Amino acid sequence: MSFVTGAAMRSLEESAFSNGISAEYLMDQAGEGIARRLLDHFPRPGRAVAYLGKGNNAGDALVALLHLRNAGWQISLRAAWPESAWGPLPLRKWQELDSPSPTEVIPEGPRPLLLLDGLLGIGARGTLREPLAPLAEEMAGLRESRGAIVAAMDLPSGMDADTGEGSGITADLTLPVGVAKLGLTTSAGIASAGRILLVPVPDLPPPAADTLAFFCPESFPGLLAPRPHDFHKGNAGRIGLLAGSPGMTGAAVLAATAVLRAGGGLITLHGEPGFLSSLSSPMPPEIMVRSSATPVADAFSAGHHALIIGPGMGNMAEDQKLELLTQLATSSIPAVLDADALNLLATTGRTDLLERHHLITPHPGEFRRLAPDLAELDRVEAAAAFVGRHPCTLLLKGTRTLVATAGKATRFNPTGHAGMASGGQGDVLSGVAGTFLAQGVQPADAASLAAWLCGRAAERALAKGPITTAGDTIDELGGAMRDWQERRR
Template sequence: MAWVTAQEMRALEARAFSSGVDPGALMDRAGIGIARHLLAHFPTPGHAVAYLGKGNNAGDAIVVLEQLFAHGWSIDFRASHPQEAWSELTQQRFQRLHSALSNPCPSASRPGPLLLLDGLLGIGAHGEIREPLLSLSREMQHLRETDGAIVAAIDLPSGLDSDQGIPSKGAVIADLTLTVGVPKKGLHADSANDSVGRLFLVPLSELRPPADRHPIWSFPSTHPCRLPPRPHSFHKGDAGRVAVLAGSVHFSGAATLCATGALRGGAGLVTLFLDPDNPAQPPPEIMTRRIGSRIEAAFSARADARVLGPGLGELTPPQAQTLLRHLSDDSVPLVLDADALNLIAATTSLDLLAPHHLITPHPGEFARLAPDLAQLPRLEAARRFTQRHPCHLLLKGTRTLICQPGGELHINPTGHAGMATGGQGDVLAGVCGALAAAGHSLADAAILAAWLCGRAAERAITYGSESEQSCSASDTLHHLGGAFLDWKQVRR
């Protein structure tokens, strides 16, 4: 899904309204869509408070309150202005909510979250966020920091410039943002990341986004890759074979996490090539070969995709030469991560990178590969890198980026700060390998793997009992199944 400026969004809305779409009905669909995401993200009913400005963004928030109330949530609101100052549609939605409140839902237990809905400002905002909205934004911030409240911004966080993505002083800091119709341009700026949090799209068929505009957000509702059911006669060879060259004496866990990532990512057969003295004990489903000449063995193994690098450690000069030689000769789709990338950087072998390679650096590894690009905004850095080196790039970090040779860019919306822990990248590399082995293009494999791993880590908190602090790479592995289901059923 591409993006629009606030002005373009207004033009899309105007076009829809002039073709007969009812503005009130559109607002209801937006609010219902937002609530659907929230109800799935927070399965246990809690207490929701809507923070209302006087524009239509507040109208969306009231529709959301109405929906949450109908699903057993207790609700409340904080308004910046008296009702007479609200937009007509917002006033109408409030009257409707009022009638619903006089007929309360019987559910009384609300052990779920304290959810603050930011309906102060949407695309009608101009300039910095001002009083009386500013004080309400600060109140939300205070509750978030001291009471564990979760802030959900409607359309965009209030006080964030919708085109430039620059937050003004006192702007809302959201844990999640539910953008309506089409993502607003400012949401993908590096400067917006901490204000926006996890981004969800609430598609509205009446509002058609411009095509061919990059970067593209990868949402299951808009990405063409669908993961159809496997034919009943499917066998493990059809699912794909992955050869993993990973791990070393001091980094044995990386090998296990990566190979298990390939297994849980759907590969039919996973072979892990280890040094004889590597103490790793991968799950029994993984075929483990412990041999001295493991580099040659990994490259000569029958495989639909190979994954190289997690925890590989420093290679001896002859080993490094062998690996680089195979890299230039091999034509199987190849995922290169961690120490494989460090080797390429250290030996300035970037000319070996080719379109059948997917490299998955974190920001530190990227800086070693391209020191001159590391200070640029991430989108720009990724685009320039793939214009220079014709490989696929998955640049990890907040808002993982996927860039194809030539510069087509995708942004991943899933994941959270709890993923900032060792081993998540090893799992991701394995999942990339499995999806490539299953026959997906490297771009789709990278887009899907980033989405699935981020979504699995979200599920570890939402459906498991983990927190941002306790979430580990093993939790991501554990929740991959649910993440696959979410993608297939076009949820989240």
């Protein structure tokens, strides 16, 4: 499932019209789909306020508002122009809503307070002017002072569909209709769009992905299928971890626990004797802990289906780090290389050891150390260039994670939020990705699923508050897996 420019999106709409699909029918489908996504995201009814321009974007918001009201939400309208200036379709949708005229003041009501940005569509861009600017300022004020959540119809108003530029609305959720717009992938677009919830519309089929693909349950339906009834722990994979070191035990606990919650079958942590005694209390009892003077060689020879290497490994003995380089040069075991494993490759200049069975998970700083000459490029270009040099799968962390493999479109992960900016999240991600590798999932799919599930788990944890710890993410992994299977996000 690809991203499209504004012009390409209009071509898709024109193609639908030529096949006899009316603009009103598409609006009804879009508005209903938007409401369905919002109801999944907010299971408890609150108050929804539609901020309306005079075009079809306002019509989408009005249709969504109708379905929200039918689901028990209280609704209100704020409009930039009087009804007499509205286009025929939004006017008709307002009449179908059978709602009072737009208000001057938003009444008090139950939480959440959800603001639907229906001011402008994809054909408009740039700085918002009168009479739209005051409404945009009002939405921003309610977001800052009253905890309101801004949901943009298709794109945040004022955003350029192609570049993501524009000084309009900052949304918490953006609900692109039919196909995600290219501007949502840029640094400017990511900063304004928040979480992206794609709204599929059957009559607006997305073109096949070329260079960049939107990763979601609808576009990769074969992943994370239900387990067969005769499934057993041997089918769930044998996973070995080289994680943690003296003074850095937490990373090992988080990574191993994530493997457990993601469905790993037999899980073994290999480590040096010097720090394993401190793991006896925090490590789940399901994890086997093997102490040895040669943990690296043991991990590679134990018959694991996949290895997770690097979280918290920085204080490992130097001879074991050298042994790791030797093993990577000869072993064909699928492996996630994270954190200190990546730093080891960077400091020794051994990125030549990366192979097709390796999945690497650098954050921007680690990526800079691995490939200094690529770090200043656009992230999509940099990811594609890196896997052009090295035959591995790259999961490049960031505000929106990218997954790149040579010869395939780079994948864009839409889940997660800023409250995940806390230590240990990468350890959890590595554990989940390694679990899928051990179950025979291809590295690109394992990486993409891990990124989506961890981001979604962190979203589910928002019920506890705006900050999500790595432990919170682990706790919600099961629910995130169910959300993927039910295509709820």
